[in-house]
Amino acid sequence: MKIFSCSILGLGLLALAAGAAEAVPEEKVLRAQADRIAVVRKIVEPTLAIIDTTGQGVGSGVVISADGYALTNFHVSSPCGPAMKCGMTNGQLYDAVIVGMDPTGDVALIKLFGRDDFPVAEMGDSDLVRTGHWAYVVGNPFALSDDFQPSVSYGIISGVHRYQYPAGTLLEYTDCLQTDAAINPGNSGGPLFDAAGRLVGINGRGSFEKRGRVNVGVGYAISINQIKRFLGYLKSGRIVDHASLGAVVSADEQGRVVVDDILDDSDAFRRGLRYGDQLVRFADYDLATVNGFKNALGTFPRGWRVPLVFRRHGREHECLARLTGHHRQAELLELLEGRNWPQPELPDRPGEPDEPLPDAPEQPKKPRFGLPAKAKLTGVVAEHYVARRGYANYWFNQYHQDRIWNKISAGKDPHGGYDWVVGGKVETGGDFRIELSRHRGTIEMPRGVSSADLTLPVTESSSPPGSGGLLAALHGWQRLRVAGLGKFGDVYYLGTLPWDKPDNLVDCLVGVYGGAEYRFYFDPESADLVGLEFFRTSDDDPCEIYFEDQRDVDGLRLPHRWVIRYGDEIYAALEVNSFDRPEGSDTE
Amino acid sequence: MNCEFSSMLRGVGLVLASLAVPSLLAAAPNEGNFVQVVRQVQPKVVKIFGAGGLRGLEAYQSGILIEPPGYVLTVSSYVLDADEVTLVLDDGRRFDASPVGSDPVTEIAILRFDPREEPVPMFDLSQSGSSDVGGRVLAFNNLFGIATGNESVSVLHGTVAAVAPLAARRGAANVRYRGDVYVVDAVTNNPGAAGGALTDVHGRLLGLIGKEARSQLTNTWLNFALPVDAFANVVEDIVAGRHQLPPLDELNRPNRPLACGDLGMILVPDVVARTPAYVDRVLPDSAAARGGIQVDDLIVMVDGNFAGSCSECEALIARNEISDQVKLTLLRGDEVVEVVLQSQEQVEE
Numbered sequence: 040m041k042i043f044s045c046s047i048l049g050l051g052l053l054a055l056a057a058g059a060a061e062a063v064p065e066e067k068v069l070r071a072q073a074d075r076i077a078v079v080r081k082i083v084e085p086t087l088a089i090i091d092t093t094g095q096g097v098g099s100g101v102v103i104s105a106d107g108y109a110l111t112n113f114h115v116s117s118p119c120g121p122a123m124k125c126g127m128t129n130g131q132l133y134d135a136v137i138v139g140m141d142p143t144g145d146v147a148l149i150k151l152f153g154r155d156d157f158p159v160a161e162m163g164d165s166d167l168v169r170t171g172h173w174a175y176v177v178g179n180p181f182a183l184s185d186d187f188q189p190s191v192s193y194g195i196i197s198g199v200h201r202y203q204y205p206a207g208t209l210l211e212y213t214d215c216l217q218t219d220a221a222i223n224p225g226n227s228g229g230p231l232f233d234a235a236g237r238l239v240g241i242n243g244r245g246s247f248e249k250r251g252r253v254n255v256g257v258g259y260a261i262s263i264n265q266i267k268r269f270l271g272y273l274k275s276g277r278i279v280d281h282a283s284l285g286a287v288v289s290a291d292e293q294g295r296v297v298v299d300d301i302l303d304d305s306d307a308f309r310r311g312l313r314y315g316d317q318l319v320r321f322a323d324y325d326l327a328t329v330n331g332f333k334n335a336l337g338t339f340p341r342g343w344r345v346p347l348v349f350r351r352h353g354r355e356h357e358c359l360a361r362l363t364g365h366h367r368q369a370e371l372l373e374l375l376e377g378r379n380w381p382q383p384e385l386p387d388r389p390g391e392p393d394e395p396l397p398d399a400p401e402q403p404k405k406p407r408f409g410l411p412a413k414a415k416l417t418g419v420v421a422e423h424y425v426a427r428r429g430y431a432n433y434w435f436n437q438y439h440q441d442r443i444w445n446k447i448s449a450g451k452d453p454h455g456g457y458d459w460v461v462g463g464k465v466e467t468g469g470d471f472r473i474e475l476s477r478h479r480g481t482i483e484m485p486r487g488v489s490s491a492d493l494t495l496p497v498t499e500s501s502s503p504p505g506s507g508g509l510l511a512a513l514h515g516w517q518r519l520r521v522a523g524l525g526k527f528g529d530v531y532y533l534g535t536l537p538w539d540k541p542d543n544l545v546d547c548l549v550g551v552y553g554g555a556e557y558r559f560y561f562d563p564e565s566a567d568l569v570g571l572e573f574f575r576t577s578d579d580d581p582c583e584i585y586f587e588d589q590r591d592v593d594g595l596r597l598p599h600r601w602v603i604r605y606g607d608e609i610y611a612a613l614e615v616n617s618f619d620r621p622e623g624s625d626t627e
Numbered sequence: 628m629n630c631e632f633s634s635m636l637r638g639v640g641l642v643l644a645s646l647a648v649p650s651l652l653a654a655a656p657n658e659g660n661f662v663q664v665v666r667q668v669q670p671k672v673v674k675i676f677g678a679g680g681l682r683g684l685e686a687y688q689s690g691i692l693i694e695p696p697g698y699v700l701t702v703s704s705y706v707l708d709a710d711e712v713t714l715v716l717d718d719g720r721r722f723d724a725s726p727v728g729s730d731p732v733t734e735i736a737i738l739r740f741d742p743r744e745e746p747v748p749m750f751d752l753s754q755s756g757s758s759d760v761g762g763r764v765l766a767f768n769n770l771f772g773i774a775t776g777n778e779s780v781s782v783l784h785g786t787v788a789a790v791a792p793l794a795a796r797r798g799a800a801n802v803r804y805r806g807d808v809y810v811v812d813a814v815t816n817n818p819g820a821a822g823g824a825l826t827d828v829h830g831r832l833l834g835l836i837g838k839e840a841r842s843q844l845t846n847t848w849l850n851f852a853l854p855v856d857a858f859a860n861v862v863e864d865i866v867a868g869r870h871q872l873p874p875l876d877e878l879n880r881p882n883r884p885l886a887c888g889d890l891g892m893i894l895v896p897d898v899v900a901r902t903p904a905y906v907d908r909v910l911p912d913s914a915a916a917r918g919g920i921q922v923d924d925l926i927v928m929v930d931g932n933f934a935g936s937c938s939e940c941e942a943l944i945a946r947n948e949i950s951d952q953v954k955l956t957l958l959r960g961d962e963v964v965e966v967v968l969q970s971q972e973q974v975e976e
Binding site for chain 1: 659660661662663664665666669719721770771773774775776777778779780781782783784813814817818848
């Protein structure tokens with residue numbers, strides 16, 4: 040007897056015969072089964088079958104908030120354009136609109152309409168996932184769920200902190216989870232749950248080989264902790280970018296991660312990182328390998344500041360490095376518009392032949408991905424969609440600008456204007472006095488008096504010396520209050536990012552005025568201004584002001600402790616005692 | 628069986644454990660997971676990097692660390708046909724390894740490296756396990772080369788679907804090994820997986836993941852592992868050096884060494900580091916022709932010693948005087964053929 044199928048059959052029959060004589064399975068087996076059933080009931084609820092507006096099956100998704108925000112893959116949402124439909128286990132089909140896109144990380148945020156009590160996936164912590172844990176994959180493989188009942192596959196975590204090279208220049212999977220629970224075409228964008236039914240990842244990719252594009256025990260999910268960092272950016276309606284340190288690293292002979300090349304206009308360079316330095320830690324990640332560094336870096340959005348530890352001549356140095364973009368904005372848009380666009384690893388329609396490999400000759404193909412096409416939108420989706428270059432959906436950016444502005448301008452300021460006199464104590468000793476008007480700013484410090492002519496371009500204004508341009512920075516604050524978002528200059532909502540503490544995410548509005556960039560940081564609850572950055576030029580450190588001790592003054596919330604930093608130095612910490620804003624001061 | 632639970636049993640003793648069972652099972656959401664056994668086994672599995680790198684020929688495979696320290700068990704393949712074969716351990720340590728020996732039937736190979744007196748975790752083949760059909764298994768391997776640097780190998784789970792004789796082919800040729808294998812429902816025939824460990828849920832080694840092969844009957848890809856019993860003796864022989872020959876010196880060096888050409892057979896051109904010793908031509912009226920040697924025969928042994936390559940084959944033949952008889956073991960398709968040849972020149976004298 041040399042034939043497998045026969046042996047399997049033979050043994051199977053034997054087992055069947057033996058099983059018939061046996062009683063009920065063990066108690067713990069039954070309990071494990073009951074637990075699994077309970078978990079599956081819970082995790083199918085927030086899972087989505089995503090189809091495009093023509094009714095084609097596209098992929099999967101998962102709802103993360105009761106008001107209908109849901110996650111999917113960028114490569115699932117893109118073919119749909121701005122609008123898609125999402126099927127849920129109750130058999131209902133809901134309209135959804137694109138909110139934000141992360142093409143590099145292959146994540147998209149969409150919003151469903153029609154309910155304010157959508158079932159929500161319980162958030163997990165992907166850093167706690169270990170190889171050998173049980174995992175569930177839920178979704179719409181091969182577009183099977185005609186009735187919107189998702190398929191569930193069960194397996195184990197096969198690997199953690201995996202790095203998967205970009206497909207072309209996008210879709211880089213950093214720090215991802217690997218599972219043997221079946222991930223097939225159509226599962227893209229759907230959830231990966233841990234044994235307790237907590238969301239730990241978004242499935243999106245698999246390794247395939249000789250058997251065509253069906254699962255061979257190797258699927259990958261984007262870790263949910265990475266997505267948590269990007270979520271505030273995605274809600275801004277922007278096309279968001281991943282981070283770059285501005286340095287290239289490689290492994291030296293001892294396998295250490297060392298800086299091979301560094302841009303001298305990068306923040307990391309200004310913080311002291313140099314060619315040949317060994318990178319030791321990046322945020323919470325210990326860096327043992329180059330892939331480890333790519334993994335850590337890839338989970339951060341552009342513009343975040345991250346603690347970095349590096350070693351030189353046996354001594355460790357620590358700094359806070361501001362991350363730049365992985366792509367230039369124009370480059371990212373160009374990639375999205377379909378030039379040299381790589382096919383994703385998972386095609387999303389069943390029965391599709393193997394995609395040409397990246398090294399195969401270029402074939403003309405219809406651009407499946409790109410900025411949302413100008414489709415005829417109707418109803419609720421049309422009401423929540425505004426097309427604008429550089430944005431996935433500008434409607435959401437405008438929404439957040441308005442949300443913040445409505446909060447900070449609530450309660451009309453009777454003393455609104457450019458004439459301020461602020462006085463108090465310098466924490467290192469002595470008094471200060473700042474006098475601002477529309478055209479001029481003056482600061483008196485124990486070390487001397489400086490002033491700035493605010494009729495000149497703010498890019499020229501670095502006064503007082505050593506502050507990075509404190510007076511021009513304060514002028515920007517006044518301008519935001521007086522002119523408002525509409526007249527400040529170009530203003531957009533960046534999203535949420537850490538300001539004074541790594542875990543404390545705050546709202547950020549970016550305004551460009553007079554060739555300089557201002558960043559305003561607001562507490563997400565109170566909308567108190569907690570920080571301000573003034574970038575005179577893009578290749579120098581900003582003037583940073585940390586605002587604390589918010590108090591009510593004439594019905595307005597104003598900070599009474601200001602810490603001003605420039606580069607690695609604290610310029611001054613000021614305690615405000617008086618905040619005079621005369622009535623009827625110069626407005627516009 | 629709950630593996631976390633079983634290892635805790637050893638820690639706390641039977642009396643306490645019997646009390647702890649219900650609460651343990653009820654409390655942990657990841658109850659019955661494989662985390663502990665995975666961490667126990669992964670350090671014993673190595674990633675092997677060598678020759679290849681062309682499309683369809685991945686330059687990596689898997690191996691397991693076995694006793695004594697410094698030995699790695701893997702499958703014989705083109706990956707090992709490199710001047711330098713690199714091992715990467717679970718903790719990222721790298722070692723250069725060299726082949727010690729291989730077995731043409733089971734297609735296992737042994738590599739040796741110098742652990743530089745650093746400790747290495749190992750499987751003890753004498754303490755291996757066995758599984759019946761339905762037993763749960765874990766497959767540890769370097770599939771798709773996913774795990775780079777110090778990353779741990781991938782782990783897949785499944786059950787033993789059958790214990791049955793292997794009837795497989797690779798390309799046009801049948802796989803030589805015909806004994807029982809574990810057929811599993813985890814996908815183990817991915818590139819780079821061969822040479823990895825198949826264990827039970829307690830981390831006991833059940834077998835070595837076999838090279839990619841298809842069923843002779845259905846042409847489907849097979850997921851299988853060679854049971855430890857199938858190769859334990861061969862491994863012991865190779866590690867003990869029973870396949871190794873004494874070095875040539877003044878006393879045993881032949882005066883007129885025998886060569887393949889003297890026997891009337893020409894091997895394929897020796898173009899890569901370890902070109903297999905296939906017969907390229909057989910000269911008419913030669914000892915080889917009379918002995919029935921055929922073109923495309925693969926010479927695997929010379930006088931009972933493994934000949935892993937053209938150069939090894941030539942060197943083994945050259946240990947004989949031109950007048951000596953030489954015994955060749957050949958693979959012809961699925962068949963193992965033995966022939967004894969003697970040079971024409973000698974016969975004519």
